[in-house]
Amino acid sequence: MYLGLDLGTSGVKALLIDGDQKVVGSGHASLEVSRPQAGWSEQDPANWIAACEEAIAELKAAHGEELAAVKGIGLSGQMHGATLLDKADKVLRPCILWNDTRSHAEAASLDADPRFRKITGNIVFPGFTAPKLAWVKNNEPAVFAKVAKVLLPKDYLRLWLTGEHISEMSDASGTAWLDVGKRRWSPDLLAATDLDENHMPALVEGTDKAGALRAELASRWGMAAGVPVAGGAGDNAASACGMGTVGEGHAFVSLGTSGVLFAANRAYLPNPASAVHTFCHALPATWHQMGVILSATDSLNWLCEITGRDAAALTDELGGKLKAPGGVTFLPYLSGERTPHNDSAIRGAFTGLAHESGRAALTQAVLEGVAFAFRDSLEALRTAGTMLTRVTAIGGGSRSRYWLGAIATALGIPVDIPADGDFGAAFGAARLGLIAATGADPLSICTAPLTQETITPDAELVGAYEDAYRRYRALYPAIRDVM
Incomplete structure (x- = not known):
């Protein structure tokens, strides 16, 4: 048996598979996000451990024998989060999450240093880890002075599981401190944020052993002590391993809280100007590119809160057949946007509202707006040298055939739906x-x-979607100039 632990933004999932990779069972526990100020997004790492305990307890209650037979553990997690520890491994402050935009000024300052794009192959986005540390130094100097280790969220779980400070290449790529081509920490980039390699965890490949399960936890869960824990992966690279998106030209579109258009590459192909992320994959000598939109299903969830209807009820109102885009356009920039705009200050908008614009028109516009945001990422990937001919759909939003039809038509390529199973x-x-x-x-x-x-x-509808996409593209500079 083999155990996968995924630390997401909204919860922790524990999944058991057997040696034939058949899913045996799973457990889940929810997490909440704290937003103490506008643009801030934080979680207490203690809640990650509590949620992990809860998910494994659920798994043990239903599959105790199978859990006892686990021979290997892998980790996946939300990327970019800044988990700050002192010399005793005590957490110094709540973790600043991937969708926190408070460090936009620090990100711009670091990005203006040409070394960052040259070495990392990426823009320094506000959501990345390095600008968060610069923000802490500027705004919480007493905390910064005590920082002994900076861990990514899943690697804080690893510390709890194994007692080791270790990370791996895919997650480390999202810090803005990694030399992504050479797959190692960059002393120069760390020094630019007044840190050095002693503040960083050791690095391994995602397929390598990276610690072993502590005896105390093994005894509590009825498992063998010393079970190896893999390096693991950031959430998108882990999803790619689950989907088999590891070979040249393989790609998926993920409709989760955020949205990702992900393509695997055999070579390192940086193009920071496109605002595409170029990261190490979880497998050795492999890289990937991805366009990232910050509010995918989050956009529909927001509309659910406004209308008092759940997502299925809203999308069911549209019927089964794809419609031509109407007069209402939605820009899904509820938390700013990454690809292609790298704009943490921009916010969402509806345009074209009229008396006849009812709930269904707003739902349709939201689904189309997210589809057009994926089209932006597709165009950015093309600029970066990656041509996609089809994608596989994953994530909670992929249950909506209407939404997938809109995405296929907006992208102009087929969207494959995998056979039933848990491939996340x-x-x-x-x-x-x-x-x-x-x-x-x-x-x-x-x-x-x-x-x-x-x-x-x-x-x-391809022509109508092209016209609507051109209208969508024209709106970003228009609203940017008045915000």
């Missing part, structure tokens, strides 16, 4: 745990699921 980040983490424990060939383990259905672009 927790599954990818479990696969990495299997590889680390057994030494299996990563490519033989990280295979793609069967395709259940393919949604192709609606040929009759």
Whole structure:
């Protein structure tokens, strides 16, 4: 048996698979996000541990024998979070999360240093870890002075599980301190934020062993002490391992809280000007590119709160057949935007509202707005040298066939729906745990699921979607100039 632990923004998932990679069972526990000020997003790392305990307890209650047979553990987690520890590994302040934009000025300052784009292959986005530390230094100097280690969220779980300060290449790529081409920390970039390699965890590949389960926890969960814990991966790279998106040209579109258009690459292909993320993959000698939008299903969830309807009820009102875009356009910039704008200050908008613009028109506009944001990412990937011919859909939003039809038509490429199964980040983490424990060939383990259905672009609506996309593109500079 192999255990995958995925630390998301909204919860922790524990997933058990057997040696044939069949899902045996899972447990889950929810997490809340604290927003003490506008643009801030934080979590207490103690809540991650409590949620992990709860998820594993649920798993143990239903599958105690199988949990006892675990031979390897893999970790996945939300990226970019700044978990600050003192010399005794005590947490110094709440973790500043990936969707926190308070450090926009510090990010701009670091990005103006040409070394960052040259060495990391990426823009320094406000959500990345390095500008968060610069913000802490500028605004909480007493905290900064005590910082002995900076860990990413999943690696704080690893510290609790194993007692080790270790990270891996995919997650470290999102800090703005990693030399992504050479797959190592950059002393120059760390020094630019008054840190050095002593503040950083050791680095391994995601398929490597990275610590072993502590005896205390093993006894509590009925497991063997010393079970190896894999390096693991950041959530998107872990999802890619779960989906088999590890070979050249393989890609997925993720409709989660945020949205990701992810493509695997055999070579390092940086193009920071495109605002595409170029990161190390979880597998050795492999990289990936991705366009990231900050509010995907979050946009629909926001509309649910406004209307008092759940997501299924809203999308069901649209019917089963894709419609031509109407006169209402939605810009999904509720938390700012990454690809392609790198704009933490921009906010969302509806345009074209009229007396006849009812709830269904707003829902349709939200789904189309997110689809057009993915189109922005597709164009950015093309600029960065990656041409996609099809994608596989994952994430909670992919349950809506209407939404997938809008995305396929907006992108102009087919969208594959995998056969029923759990192929997300927790599954990818479990696969990495299997590889680390057994030494299996990563490519033989990280295979793609069967395709259940393919949604192709609606040929009759391609022209209307192109017109609507051009209107969507014209709106960003218009609203930016008045905000």
